[in-house]
Amino acid sequence: MNLKDLAASLGLSQTTVSRALNGYPEVSEATRKRVAEAALRHGYRPDSRARSLATGKAMAVGLVLPMTARQEIVNPIFADFVAGAAETLASRGYDIVMSLAGEEEQTQIYRSMLSKGRVDGMIMQAPLTGDRRIGLLKQLGMPFVVHGRVSDHDDEYCWMDIDNRHAFHTATDHLLDLGHRRIALLNGIEAMDFAHRRRDGFLEALAERGLTADTALMASEAMTEHYGHREAARMLRLPDPPTAFLTSSLLVAMGAQRAIASRGLRMGLDVSVVTHDDGLSYLPNGEPDAPIFTATRSPVHDAGHICAEMLLRLIDAPQTAPFHTKLEACLVLGPSSGPAPNL
Amino acid sequence: MNLKDLAASLGLSQTTVSRALNGYPEVSEATRKRVAEAALRHGYRPDSRARSLATGKAMAVGLVLPMTARQEIVNPIFADFVAGAAETLASRGYDIVMSLAGEEEQTQIYRSMLSKGRVDGMIMQAPLTGDRRIGLLKQLGMPFVVHGRVSDHDDEYCWMDIDNRHAFHTATDHLLDLGHRRIALLNGIEAMDFAHRRRDGFLEALAERGLTADTALMASEAMTEHYGHREAARMLRLPDPPTAFLTSSLLVAMGAQRAIASRGLRMGLDVSVVTHDDGLSYLPNGEPDAPIFTATRSPVHDAGHICAEMLLRLIDAPQTAPFHTKLEACLVLGPSSGPAPNL
DNA sequence: AATCATCCTCAAAGCGCTTTGGACACTCGA
DNA sequence: TCGAGTGTCCAAAGCGCTTTGAGGATGATT
Numbered sequence A, B: 001m002n003l004k005d006l007a008a009s010l011g012l013s014q015t016t017v018s019r020a021l022n023g024y025p026e027v028s029e030a031t032r033k034r035v036a037e038a039a040l041r042h043g044y045r046p047d048s049r050a051r052s053l054a055t056g057k058a059m060a061v062g063l064v065l066p067m068t069a070r071q072e073i074v075n076p077i078f079a080d081f082v083a084g085a086a087e088t089l090a091s092r093g094y095d096i097v098m099s100l101a102g103e104e105e106q107t108q109i110y111r112s113m114l115s116k117g118r119v120d121g122m123i124m125q126a127p128l129t130g131d132r133r134i135g136l137l138k139q140l141g142m143p144f145v146v147h148g149r150v151s152d153h154d155d156e157y158c159w160m161d162i163d164n165r166h167a168f169h170t171a172t173d174h175l176l177d178l179g180h181r182r183i184a185l186l187n188g189i190e191a192m193d194f195a196h197r198r199r200d201g202f203l204e205a206l207a208e209r210g211l212t213a214d215t216a217l218m219a220s221e222a223m224t225e226h227y228g229h230r231e232a233a234r235m236l237r238l239p240d241p242p243t244a245f246l247t248s249s250l251l252v253a254m255g256a257q258r259a260i261a262s263r264g265l266r267m268g269l270d271v272s273v274v275t276h277d278d279g280l281s282y283l284p285n286g287e288p289d290a291p292i293f294t295a296t297r298s299p300v301h302d303a304g305h306i307c308a309e310m311l312l313r314l315i316d317a318p319q320t321a322p323f324h325t326k327l328e329a330c331l332v333l334g335p336s337s338g339p340a341p342n343l
Numbered sequence C: 001a002a003t004c005a006t007c008c009t010c011a012a013a014g015c016g017c018t019t020t021g022g023a024c025a026c027t028c029g030a
Numbered sequence D: 001t002c003g004a005g006t007g008t009c010c011a012a013a014g015c016g017c018t019t020t021g022a023g024g025a026t027g028a029t030t
Helices: A003-010 A014-021 A029-042 A048-055 A078-091 A133-140 A151-156 A164-177 A193-208 A225-236 A250-262 A300-316 B003-010 B014-021 B029-042 B048-055 B078-091 B133-140 B151-156 B164-177 B193-208 B225-236 B250-262 B300-316
Strands: A060-065 A095-100 A121-125 A144-147 A158-162 A183-187 A218-220 A244-247 A272-277 A294-297 A324-327 A330-332 B060-065 B095-100 B121-125 B144-147 B158-162 B183-187 B218-220 B244-247 B272-277 B294-297 B324-327 B330-332
Touching (some): A014 A029, A078 A121, A158 A300, A164 A193, A164 A272, A183 A193, A183 A225, A225 A250, A244 A250, A250 A272, B060 B078, B078 B121, B164 B193, B250 B272
Parallel strands (some): A060 A095, B144 B158, B158 B324
């Protein structure tokens, strides 16, 4: 049942039916009611393509599924981020069109998005340092916002990011204040821009106290539990082991926790752990009021919300100058961090 | 730059340009080359809506982001599943349109998918026992395949599922063979069909050896690490604690592992743990050759592949009778399970 | 020279919707 | 009685593509 048929069955023109359905004022209340009722009865649904073609709006935004750089690992953040974004978008009638950023050439990846009309804008995730996709998107003239950012070109596009440098600076300060001097950093892959910033924040905080990092206490890898376990275990076996771990995700922290426990040490007493916590719904940091890990927390679900909100704003007014949102992660104190031993 | 302009700039008709671009034989090789070259130079991209309207194919499939029943928890499986599906779909030129299954009425949820023409078919995930969405999809006459299934109406629609009952039967047998008699089940939410089946497999295996389950050793909740920890810790404090845990996800197993360790017990020696492992890329079960947990393994990434493949088949031939894929999970042996103590 | 395949190309009719620019009937004040 | 104003409705022109049914060149065949 299309508009033509519906109009015919009502003895009205397509124009009138369309207007009645879309709430235009040029239609009498009686007619509108009659049309609405018939549409419901016949299960009429406008064809989104036709409507989109006529209006010029796709009512959809594109999202590229990020794969952690060069790894076959799907970003665990994705599900919560997209859930957040989807809530906002759905409430405004927008759909999400997903593509997979695989190994092929970037240009090729954005192929389907680019086929004009599929989407009104895009959200880009997990930018690498010096990511070239941003140039590509700008060149295409499609509205987009980046979740995260690329250091060099901060002000040329819209982004939403947490202050990763500040977060890790704060976290490091926290450990330094507790008397820790040998602090290990279990970071994510530092080709990712956020991991790079976190490392900077860590080093900065150390430097401010006149400390230099021990490269033997720094690791950078895809953020799995196994990685956290392996590296923490290795570091704890060192002649001069760390008294604290700063990790980039809850999974890594859990791995570190396991390494600490299996060495007969007590987390929070013998060895401290501070982590970043993306607030993933399926990976909560203890009970809401009783966190297990001391953490810099910033729910990625909220990030999804905000990115979507920004993108919709940009779509409504494509010519506005680039704008940004920077979120501060808050430091949540848990039992996993405590005074450095031997003090 | 649209087809009309491109044709004009070449002094050709739209027909010829369209045919040249889409590989129809009625165009001379010379013309085709000339057209392709001009299209590239002008950065011409066909409008997907217009093309879709003309061909009747949307070249996209719908995917509903599942939320674990009544919980605000995003299914951690989602990211890997969708990555798998996206690979297959992308290779065939299909996009993915996502919607969020929120709290509203189901009918409302499928709204955008239903607006005709958005998608050619759908993949439904995480069905509940007696899920009504299936009836809805059937009634709509849109091709769909279900990841998982709903017990009562197995043969009325296409589904892909792992043999959850058999997997948990096997896992339970494994523990029984090792001499365990008090086995705890840390299951997912049993409103989910798969969790229900797992429980059945567990109980069946016990029954076959003349054992009955102790309800104090059975829990059912959203599958988080915290849940695994809390429930395992509680059960280990019982007067007659379990000697083995059977858990529904790696995260839960990790929680149990933590509970075991913090009680000063050794996993695999004092207490065994067997889990189901969805093979999530960001949550590997140890090293590829050295798993940590004994597990029934079935990568959800592959499930995504298969579901997509099935859906494409269904889209190509919508009238075929419902067909199914049942995958067997394989039992991976790790150091987390061993002979029951006191034997 | 006329006929006929064989290529290559085209004009035009959709696909299903929105939207522009009236048309028609009716009311109301002058 | 007229003109303007108002409230409803409509025909038709797009939106950008694919596809049908023909048409104009060629060169080969009669």
